[in-house]
Amino acid sequence: MRRRTILIVAACLAILAGLLPMVAVAHLLRVRAIAAEQRHMAEYARWTLMRTKRVFADARRVLIEAETRPGTECSPDHVAQLRQIAMDARNVEDIGYFRDGRLVCTSLGPIRQHVPRTPPDVDLGGGFALVLHIEPRTFRSQPMLAMSHDGYTALIKPERLVDVLTDSHMTLGIAAGPGRLIAMSGKGDPRLLRILTAGAAAGIDERHVFASLREPPLTAFAFSDRAQALGRLRNDYLLLLPMGLLVSTVLVGIVIWVSRQRLSPEKELAIAIRRREFVVHYQPIIDLSNGRCVAAEALLRWRRPDGRWIRPDLFIPLAEDTGLISPLTDLLIERVIEDQAELLRADRGLHISINISARDLESGRFLPVLSDAVARSGIEPSQIWIEATEQGFIRAEIAASAIKAARAAGHMVAIDDFGTGYSSLSLLQGLPLDALKIDKSFVEAIATDAATSVVTPHIIDMAHGLKLRIIAEGVETREQEAYLRAAGVPLAQGWLYSRALPAAEFAAFRQGRNAEGDDSSTDAGRGHAGSGDGAITAR
Numbered sequence: 290m291r292r293r294t295i296l297i298v299a300a301c302l303a304i305l306a307g308l309l310p311m312v313a314v315a316h317l318l319r320v321r322a323i324a325a326e327q328r329h330m331a332e333y334a335r336w337t338l339m340r341t342k343r344v345f346a347d348a349r350r351v352l353i354e355a356e357t358r359p360g361t362e363c364s365p366d367h368v369a370q371l372r373q374i375a376m377d378a379r380n381v382e383d384i385g386y387f388r389d390g391r392l393v394c395t396s397l398g399p400i401r402q403h404v405p406r407t408p409p410d411v412d413l414g415g416g417f418a419l420v421l422h423i424e425p426r427t428f429r430s431q432p433m434l435a436m437s438h439d440g441y442t443a444l445i446k447p448e449r450l451v452d453v454l455t456d457s458h459m460t461l462g463i464a465a466g467p468g469r470l471i472a473m474s475g476k477g478d479p480r481l482l483r484i485l486t487a488g489a490a491a492g493i494d495e496r497h498v499f500a501s502l503r504e505p506p507l508t509a510f511a512f513s514d515r516a517q518a519l520g521r522l523r524n525d526y527l528l529l530l531p532m533g534l535l536v537s538t539v540l541v542g543i544v545i546w547v548s549r550q551r552l553s554p555e556k557e558l559a560i561a562i563r564r565r566e567f568v569v570h571y572q573p574i575i576d577l578s579n580g581r582c583v584a585a586e587a588l589l590r591w592r593r594p595d596g597r598w599i600r601p602d603l604f605i606p607l608a609e610d611t612g613l614i615s616p617l618t619d620l621l622i623e624r625v626i627e628d629q630a631e632l633l634r635a636d637r638g639l640h641i642s643i644n645i646s647a648r649d650l651e652s653g654r655f656l657p658v659l660s661d662a663v664a665r666s667g668i669e670p671s672q673i674w675i676e677a678t679e680q681g682f683i684r685a686e687i688a689a690s691a692i693k694a695a696r697a698a699g700h701m702v703a704i705d706d707f708g709t710g711y712s713s714l715s716l717l718q719g720l721p722l723d724a725l726k727i728d729k730s731f732v733e734a735i736a737t738d739a740a741t742s743v744v745t746p747h748i749i750d751m752a753h754g755l756k757l758r759i760i761a762e763g764v765e766t767r768e769q770e771a772y773l774r775a776a777g778v779p780l781a782q783g784w785l786y787s788r789a790l791p792a793a794e795f796a797a798f799r800q801g802r803n804a805e806g807d808d809s810s811t812d813a814g815r816g817h818a819g820s821g822d823g824a825i826t827a828r
């Protein structure tokens with residue numbers, strides 16, 4: 290995944306991580322608030338039912354008392370008694386007496402007009418019944434409820450049934466089955482009332498939160514304004530917001546930490562090694578005496594999954610600093626054997642140089658890996674040369690034993706980039722080396738006025754003196770080539786011949802070059818652009 294993609298994904302994750310807990314907390318609060326409001330409504334529905342039952346019990350008692358009073362019905366004495374009972378009752382407004390289906394008297398006196406008895410709407414059991422909407426002559430002001438038993442009727446104000454102290458945004462009601470509203474403390478949407486009088490337990494619609502309680506034949510209910518109920522959430526939000534923020538911060542921190550881990554160059558490199566994103570390119574090494582390609586230097590290339598190439602001078606130092614160089618060297622050995630075993634078996638005169646870092650050299654752990662791979666592939670150990678930079682030789686004693694071990698295993702060992710580091714003549718004398726690679730900065734200086742140009746012949750003389758084979762790297766011009774050949778340098782590599790090439794292209798290059806014969810004098814100009822290095826881009 291590209292760095293930019295990871296950053297975008299990480300940023301999105303961080304935003305999500307920040308938003309999600311807030312949304313979750315808000316949702317949780319909302320759900321909790323609605324559930325709390327529904328419980329609140331259920332509680333009020335219960336109180337409304339209790340209140341109604343108390344009023345009805347009062348009315349029942351009044352009716353029984355009226356019936357049991359002695360005396361002739363509707364006599365002045367009887368009327369006075371009815372008046373007394375009505376006055377003593379807390380929830381009954383008046384008592385009436387019916388005979389032959391018409392009202393004969395009330396607690397106020399005999400009735401002269403013809404007032405017929407209204408058939409009951411609700412059977413309350415035990416001989417008691419309820420008429421829902423009565424407009425008594427004596428109380429013209431408002432509709433009443435009438436509870437009847439035998440000949441007597443007690444008038445009740447409906448509001449007494451819902452006379453419960455409530456929050457202002459709440460409405461209470463009592464019904465006697467679907468659509469049969471007995472009393473309500475306010476107004477209600479007919480659709481909601483249909484649901485509530487049918488006895489739905491608890492719920493929410495676009496505008497209300499409601500609950501109802503059924504105890505046949507009665508259903509008590511309460512509903513409140515949803516917007517007002519949720520409006521109270523604002524305080525809860527303020528309370529729980531810090532908690533949400535804390536969770537968000539922790540999550541954002543985790544996302545940033547994880548993406549940093551993932552984006553750290555070290556982590557990227559480790560993942561790349563695990564995914565084996567590396568290939569090896571081979572830069573031909575030319576025998577200056579005849580122009581033939583006799584060897585190649587194996588150079589690691591990191592190809593990102595998005596197709597970008599990373600230069601080795603960026604990732605090799607990182608691998609060396611982070612201890613990742615060992616698995617990288619293992620991968621290099623594996624790839625080289627995989628790529629070149631066939632060619633090396635077919636031409637025993639061909640060799641491949643591999644770069645071994647100072648750390649690898651000191652630990653010596655690359656050697657068994659290399660020996661094992663070489664043995665399994667059937668190539669000669671002498672066909673794999675080891676190039677170690679001067680840093681690898683700083684601790685001369687350790688380096689000497691590592692070189693000895695490598696040579697004992699049959700490999701040739703060369704000192705790479707000679708002249709750029711800390712090497713001294715005495716160091717070189719003490720090490721059992723086979724070859725020396727002249728760094729390209731000295732080759733570049735050939736035939737120029739650069740200060741290093743005077744050093745180049747001395748390096749060559751010194752190598753001759755120590756009987757080391759010499760390889761000149763970074764050869765770019767015919768002039769440099771001619772100089773090196775004249776100075777007795779046997780091997781050269783550089784863009785004059787070819788850049789580092791993928792395995793198949795290297796095989797083709799070598800075949801083409803060697804097929805042209807042994808005439809070295811004409812080979813100098815046969816440069817090969819190659820495709821390998823050309824694709825490398827900096828990060």
Ligand SMILES: Nc1nc2c(ncn2[C@@H]2O[C@@H]3COP(=O)(O)O[C@H]4[C@@H](O)[C@H](n5cnc6c(=O)[nH]c(N)nc65)O[C@@H]4COP(=O)(O)O[C@H]3[C@H]2O)c(=O)[nH]1
Binds near residue numbers: 589
């Ligand atoms: N200007 C110029 N440059 C030329 C010319 N011919 C070759 N080069 C470049 O010079 C470098 C030679 O490799 P090096 O000195 O071992 O220097 C290598 C080596 O120290 C290290 N490296 C590469 N592959 C490996 C590896 O597998 N293991 C280790 N430990 N180090 C490696 O990375 C360094 C850079 O490698 P590259 O970028 O491939 O760069 C290569 C090569 O592409 C030329 O004519 N002119």
